Amino acid sequence: xxxxxxxxxxxxxxxxxxxxELHAVDNVSFRMEAGTTLGVVGESGCxxxxxxxxxxxxxxxxxxxxxxxxxxxTRVDKKKLKALREDMQIIFQDPYSSLNPxxxxxxxxxxxxxxxxxxxKAELDTDVERLMDLVGLAxxxxxxxxxxxxxxxxxxxxxxxALSLNPKFIVCDEPVSALDVSIQAQILNLxxxxxxxxxxxxxxxxxDLSVVKHMSDEISVMYLxxxxxxxxxxxxxxxxxxxxxxxxxxxxPIPKVNIERKxxxxxxxxxxPVNPKPGCRFAxxxxxxxxxxxxxQTLEEVEPGHFVxxxxxxxxx
Amino acid sequence: MRGRKxxxxxxxxxxxxxxxxxxxLKRNKFAMAGLIIIILLILIAIFADVIAPYGYAEQDLxxxxxxxxxxxxxxxxxxxxxxxxxxIYGARESLLIGFLSVLLAASIGMVLxxxxxxxxxxxxxxxxxxxxxxQSIPNILMSMVLATALGASTQNTILALGISTIPLHARxxxxxxxxxxxxxxxxxxxxTNANDFEIIFKHxxxxxxxxxxxxxxxxxxxxxxxxxxxxxLGLGAQPPSPEWGTMISEGRNYLRNYPYxxxxxxxxxxxxxxxxxxxxxxxxxxxxPKLKD
Numbered sequence: 001x002x003x004x005x006x007x008x009x010x011x012x013x014x015x016x017x018x019x020x021e022l023h024a025v026d027n028v029s030f031r032m033e034a035g036t037t038l039g040v041v042g043e044s045g046c047x048x049x050x051x052x053x054x055x056x057x058x059x060x061x062x063x064x065x066x067x068x069x070x071x072x073x074t075r076v077d078k079k080k081l082k083a084l085r086e087d088m089q090i091i092f093q094d095p096y097s098s099l100n101p102x103x104x105x106x107x108x109x110x111x112x113x114x115x116x117x118x119x120x121k122a123e124l125d126t127d128v129e130r131l132m133d134l135v136g137l138a139x140x141x142x143x144x145x146x147x148x149x150x151x152x153x154x155x156x157x158x159x160x161x162a163l164s165l166n167p168k169f170i171v172c173d174e175p176v177s178a179l180d181v182s183i184q185a186q187i188l189n190l191x192x193x194x195x196x197x198x199x200x201x202x203x204x205x206x207x208d209l210s211v212v213k214h215m216s217d218e219i220s221v222m223y224l225x226x227x228x229x230x231x232x233x234x235x236x237x238x239x240x241x242x243x244x245x246x247x248x249x250x251x252x253p254i255p256k257v258n259i260e261r262k263x264x265x266x267x268x269x270x271x272x273p274v275n276p277k278p279g280c281r282f283a284x285x286x287x288x289x290x291x292x293x294x295x296x297q298t299l300e301e302v303e304p305g306h307f308v309x310x311x312x313x314x315x316x317x
Numbered sequence: 318m319r320g321r322k323x324x325x326x327x328x329x330x331x332x333x334x335x336x337x338x339x340x341x342l343k344r345n346k347f348a349m350a351g352l353i354i355i356i357l358l359i360l361i362a363i364f365a366d367v368i369a370p371y372g373y374a375e376q377d378l379x380x381x382x383x384x385x386x387x388x389x390x391x392x393x394x395x396x397x398x399x400x401x402x403x404x405i406y407g408a409r410e411s412l413l414i415g416f417l418s419v420l421l422a423a424s425i426g427m428v429l430x431x432x433x434x435x436x437x438x439x440x441x442x443x444x445x446x447x448x449x450x451x452q453s454i455p456n457i458l459m460s461m462v463l464a465t466a467l468g469a470s471t472q473n474t475i476l477a478l479g480i481s482t483i484p485l486h487a488r489x490x491x492x493x494x495x496x497x498x499x500x501x502x503x504x505x506x507x508x509t510n511a512n513d514f515e516i517i518f519k520h521x522x523x524x525x526x527x528x529x530x531x532x533x534x535x536x537x538x539x540x541x542x543x544x545x546x547x548x549x550l551g552l553g554a555q556p557p558s559p560e561w562g563t564m565i566s567e568g569r570n571y572l573r574n575y576p577y578x579x580x581x582x583x584x585x586x587x588x589x590x591x592x593x594x595x596x597x598x599x600x601x602x603x604x605x606p607k608l609k610d
Contacts, residue, residue: 053504056508058504058507058508085508085509085510086510089508090504090505090508092501092504092505093501094501097500097501098500098501098502098504098505099502100502100520100523100524101524102334102523102524103519111506111509111511111519112509112510115510115511115515116510158505161509164509165509
């Protein structure tokens, strides 16, 4: 059995807004093994990014527990957090706003290492060179500024920065959704190679279903702050159970003509995450909704390794 | 553009950025004209003792109201003082008032703005509501009240102008800090263990500084103008000081017969303020790092 790298139990992150409590992440639990990738999919505003950032302590969690390598890291002091952040990193969505426009490529990559200390200037130079090679950035760009480079190269800088402290676990917050399709493939393959080389674990946040299928060992689907389904990538794609997952998967375009397919069209708008009612949050748009759905839902293992949060799941298996 | 970059030893970053800004600024003829005039003015102010043919308070009572001539380029005033020399010494006074008052306003304003914008919350609210009240008093009125209360002198003009323009600087830096601290590169810095000091001085301030430089350049012109206004009203530099506003004030009595007594310092003020504004406008474009060369 592989070592467990991350476990999240009933994690909650609420934001106080003028309209009430916004339940960005509500009662999410999962665990992941070292060296694997957990894909997190869902539409915009479903709390995917907040989940990633809360795990990294970029947001303080409201409630619940986070375990990293078996250790409870829900509440940590400054010193521990510092050590923790060397093990947990983030790659951002927007390669434009995630790089300081006043710093050159080498300065951006060097900064975390310099801050950590214990290296001479020559050692830092070697490290920066090594990291640039690792992510496939030519050395001639070392003194360039981010705005002089294209999106793919910029995202490579972001990856190099995340890798600089030699982390074990990286939250990838839609790392390719701002890139051209051709560049997307390059970056995704780079990330996969790096995972194999360095034994990294990824939480891969995206709304692009074909990307998540390519990248993930396991996929979890989020809807309005809650995890509605979690299964291995193959299982989720070929045997989705939750009505929302089914609708989501039916939206993937298939590049073939004259293909017969049944598209599940969702009705209505996504309901507000501010002060949500108990019960299934998807019920308002679900074709199968009934009285039962007004009771709070729990994520249950309906088949080995396949978790669904739907009281009617028995009907759909 | 990419070909320009090479593997050679890294140039010092500050120089290269300064060079890039200068390169872009050079393309703007008006801004360059402003810059050259300002540099000239600064040199004139520094070397006033060497350049001026006469002292600023040197009287020649036998030769009052002389017309412009080779000995007195801009003529003489009611006390026979050489107007040209007074204009040269006046540059020193006016620039001093401009630079020191802006230095005072910008340094206090930037600290307040940075704190309010970066930490936000209650602190921001308290500071900003205070500045709201502060700003509801017209600038010139506040300077006049301060100048009257403190007593009319050059130092007090600087204090009055400085204190009354603090909110302008605070507001600009605050809004910059508020936008910039939400940037993902700040989050990345937090995720790699940067402390507040590093975030403020390495990630936020360098990106907030461009609008501040523009604002400071523009307010230099405005402060010189406001300083001259106060002096003109008799609340600023006092005679025999050759401050340009004071000179206009003295010259206005003879406007009908000797218009150059008021026109010459007026022209100096106009050229100076215009130069600062042109330079400020040019800097606004030149300082944008994302602008393509």
